[in-house]
Amino acid sequence: MNSQARRRAGRGPATYVSAGLLLAVVLFPFLWLLQMSFRPNEDILGYNLLFRPTLEHYRALRVGHFPRSFGNSAIASVTSTLLSLLVGVPAAYALSRGRFRASRRIALWVLATRMAPPIAFTIPFFLAYRYLGLLDTIPGLVLIYLTFNLALVIWLMRTFFDGVPRALEEAAWIDGSSIWGSFLRVTLPLAAPGLAATAVLCFIFSWNDFFYALILTRTKAMTAPVAIVNFMQYEGWEWGKIAAGGTLVMLPVVVFSLIVRHYLVSGLTAGGLRE
Amino acid sequence: MDEHGATRPVTRRSILGTGLAAIGAGIAAAPRRAPAQAGRGKPFAGTTLNVSAWSGPYPKWLGDYVPEFEEKTGIKVNYETPAFPVYNQRADLELSTKGSAYDVLNLTFIYSSRWIGAGWFTPLNEFLSDPNKTAPDWEPGDFLAGAVAPLKDPKGNVYAFPWIADAYMAAAARYDLVEKAGLRMPETFDDIVKLLKAVHDKEGVKGFVNENHHGWTWIPYLQGFGGNVFRNPPEDLMPTLDTPEAVAAAEFYANLLRAYGPDGILSYTYDQALNSLQQGRANYITFNQAWLVQLGDPKKSKVAGTVNYSLMPAGPKGRFPGIASHGFGIPVGSKKKDAAWEFVKWSLSKDMMRRMLTEKGYGSITRRSIIAGPEFKQKMTINGRDVADLYLKTIDLAARGYMKYRTVHVYPQVDKQIDKAIELITSGQMSAREAMQKAQANSVADLKKAGVKL
Numbered sequence: 001m002n003s004q005a006r007r008r009a010g011r012g013p014a015t016y017v018s019a020g021l022l023l024a025v026v027l028f029p030f031l032w033l034l035q036m037s038f039r040p041n042e043d044i045l046g047y048n049l050l051f052r053p054t055l056e057h058y059r060a061l062r063v064g065h066f067p068r069s070f071g072n073s074a075i076a077s078v079t080s081t082l083l084s085l086l087v088g089v090p091a092a093y094a095l096s097r098g099r100f101r102a103s104r105r106i107a108l109w110v111l112a113t114r115m116a117p118p119i120a121f122t123i124p125f126f127l128a129y130r131y132l133g134l135l136d137t138i139p140g141l142v143l144i145y146l147t148f149n150l151a152l153v154i155w156l157m158r159t160f161f162d163g164v165p166r167a168l169e170e171a172a173w174i175d176g177s178s179i180w181g182s183f184l185r186v187t188l189p190l191a192a193p194g195l196a197a198t199a200v201l202c203f204i205f206s207w208n209d210f211f212y213a214l215i216l217t218r219t220k221a222m223t224a225p226v227a228i229v230n231f232m233q234y235e236g237w238e239w240g241k242i243a244a245g246g247t248l249v250m251l252p253v254v255v256f257s258l259i260v261r262h263y264l265v266s267g268l269t270a271g272g273l274r275e
Numbered sequence: 276m277d278e279h280g281a282t283r284p285v286t287r288r289s290i291l292g293t294g295l296a297a298i299g300a301g302i303a304a305a306p307r308r309a310p311a312q313a314g315r316g317k318p319f320a321g322t323t324l325n326v327s328a329w330s331g332p333y334p335k336w337l338g339d340y341v342p343e344f345e346e347k348t349g350i351k352v353n354y355e356t357p358a359f360p361v362y363n364q365r366a367d368l369e370l371s372t373k374g375s376a377y378d379v380l381n382l383t384f385i386y387s388s389r390w391i392g393a394g395w396f397t398p399l400n401e402f403l404s405d406p407n408k409t410a411p412d413w414e415p416g417d418f419l420a421g422a423v424a425p426l427k428d429p430k431g432n433v434y435a436f437p438w439i440a441d442a443y444m445a446a447a448a449r450y451d452l453v454e455k456a457g458l459r460m461p462e463t464f465d466d467i468v469k470l471l472k473a474v475h476d477k478e479g480v481k482g483f484v485n486e487n488h489h490g491w492t493w494i495p496y497l498q499g500f501g502g503n504v505f506r507n508p509p510e511d512l513m514p515t516l517d518t519p520e521a522v523a524a525a526e527f528y529a530n531l532l533r534a535y536g537p538d539g540i541l542s543y544t545y546d547q548a549l550n551s552l553q554q555g556r557a558n559y560i561t562f563n564q565a566w567l568v569q570l571g572d573p574k575k576s577k578v579a580g581t582v583n584y585s586l587m588p589a590g591p592k593g594r595f596p597g598i599a600s601h602g603f604g605i606p607v608g609s610k611k612k613d614a615a616w617e618f619v620k621w622s623l624s625k626d627m628m629r630r631m632l633t634e635k636g637y638g639s640i641t642r643r644s645i646i647a648g649p650e651f652k653q654k655m656t657i658n659g660r661d662v663a664d665l666y667l668k669t670i671d672l673a674a675r676g677y678m679k680y681r682t683v684h685v686y687p688q689v690d691k692q693i694d695k696a697i698e699l700i701t702s703g704q705m706s707a708r709e710a711m712q713k714a715q716a717n718s719v720a721d722l723k724k725a726g727v728k729l
Contacts (some may be wrong), residue, residue, distance in 0.1 A: 045547060045550050123368075123372075126368060126372070127372060130372075130374055130376065135376070214361060214364055214365070215364070215365065215368060218327075218355060218365070219353075219355050226357075226361060229358050229360065229361055230330070230357050230358040230361060231358070232358045232359070232360070233330055233358065234329070234330060234331045234332065234359060234565075235332060235565075235566070235569065236546045236549060236550070236566075236569075237544075237546045239546075
């Protein structure tokens with residue numbers, strides 16, 4: 001491609017400069033956090049760009065409550081994501097394909113659970129959890145994460161299923177497949193990009209949750225975001241641990257997103273244009 | 276007969292009820308094992324206590340000694356010390372629902388009025404007056420009166436005993452620069468200005484620094500000028516932020532920040548303020564003793580060899596250093612109050628407090644008998660300055676009662692308005708008069724919204 005063609009394709013110098021600037025703005029907070037996590041304690045709030053990097057903050061995280069909290073976050077987020085998909089995907093399929101009058105209303109009711117702010121659920125859940133002994137437990141966290149993940153799964157997957165032509169399923173039925181068979185072998189694979197995008201979003205929402213974990217956990221089921229806040233000590237904030245913990249907390253989301261990035265892009269843009 | 280004296284007919288329900296009551300009475304009357312027998316001298320053996328306090332130095336270090344308590348009493352303790360905001364959020368929710376999840380909680384200073392006023396903590400008087408529950412040598416009167424005062428209700432009932440009395444004082448991180456200018460630690464507000472004019476930007480050190488929580492740091496100046504936050508707290512909660520005294524205090528304090536503070540001073544958290552002093556980037560501050568003594572720690576501070584301390588300087592109307600005390604109390608919902616009291620007694624006993632001082636180096640002691648001892652004086656003598664004496668004098672000053680503004684349950688609303696006003700003045704967006712009038716109007720509106728009759 002010659003330079004004229006590249007310019008026509010939107011890849012001239014101006015594009016690269018703009019993209020670079022945009023990237024710098026977007027990445028700045030992450031890079032700042034990263035460099036802070038390697039700064040020695042005595043220089044942690046300094047502005048000098050040259051410093052001797054240290055791993056002391058990462059080492060410090062190995063003791064104390066952080067490793068367990070990190071594990072709790074992982075278990076709660078993965079379980080909640082899987083459970084949300086397990087329950088939500090068939091529900092979304094039913095709402096997409098079902099020809100019953102209440103389907104639209106049911107979908108709206110599901111969406112309504114996302115409309116209320118978390119605090120609206122917190123007090124009733126807190127009281128119920130206390131009664132049921134679910135406070136400070138991983139199952140308790142998974143259950144509460146379902147309240148927002150399920151709505152997400154049902155609405156997103158319903159849209160993706162709407163995008164899969166019914167004719168393909170009907171062809172499968174003619175070939176002798178059952179409804180579940182056509183769903184598993186035809187519809188779901190075609191909606192895989194959507195499934196991946198939905199899973200990533202569910203995971204991110206669960207992983208990043210701070211509010212519910214703050215209220216509903218104590219020490220045993222404490223998650224990583226709450227553990228990081230606990231580094232804000234009275235005698236001074238443990239900036240190094242906060243930065244190192246923040247960096248580690250970002251990693252799984254980044255890695256997960258990178259793994260499914262192809263699906264993510266096609267999934268998130270699917271349905272934007274229909275023939 | 277019911278409570279009004281009428282005779283009830285005999286029904287199946289009443290027969291069933293009587294039968295159940297009889298069974299219940301039988302169970303109640305059945306001989307029980309005496310508690311002492313159950314635990315062989317450990318009356319609460321087998322009990323589990325849930326204890327939580329925010330992660331101040333005392334509660335954190337106390338965790339190291341909890342196994343000793345468990346061994347001594349046979350009580351198992353689930354002990355947690357989350358960060359201050361995390362703790363307060365959880366405790367507030369737990370207390371407001373009168374739950375029994377916790378048996379001992381920290382009574383947080385800024386919520387003391389709300390938590391005590393709402394009846395969420397247990398009055399401790401009954402434990403104190405019973406010699407079987409409290410031995411005389413525990414000596415509740417040994418706690419500093421000024422530190423216990425915020426943990427009492429208006430009738431004088433005590434709800435918690437303090438493990439910290441954080442006292443507001445002054446420090447000059449680079450006192451060598453002050454001496455070079457031929458000055459001493461400021462005694463008055465005017466002296467502060469003299470000092471700052473002399474040392475600001477000397478050797479690249481900014482003159483003044485403070486955190487951006489003006490609702491705490493500015494009040495000693497407000498009261499020093501003769502103003503107050505409310506007309507007569509806690510009875511009369513009419514805000515008095517637009518008085519000439521308040522305007523003068525706001526103008527004075529904002530000028531310290533604007534003229535002598537580092538760039539971006541309005542965004543400084545306490546941690547950043549402390550860090551800039553430790554690094555020798557800023558010099559003078561009026562702030563909490565628990566943080567300021569860290570300037571004298573050579574492991575943490577580059578100014579350990581030059582720092583000096585004094586009482587909070589006096590304004591035209593006197594000296595009003597703030598204090599903040601936090602203590603262990605028993606939530607009203609706890610089902611194990613006697614065992615919880617054992618924990619409170621142990622955690623704040625003279626022996627434990629002395630060990631905190633000698634073994635951990637804890638500096639915010641709340642028992643007078645230990646403060647008077649040689650160990651405390653030795654620990655709190657920094658660069659030859661008797662910080663122990665400043666600490667005691669400050670807490671004695673606070674016992675006069677001018678801290679009542681701080682434990683009023685609606686103070687957080689006014690606190691926010693004060694923060695905004697000082698920011699507006701310091702950044703030059705409004706004059707002191709305009710900003711304080713706005714703060715007054717907004718505070719009145721917020722308080723009315725909160726149901727306060729003005």
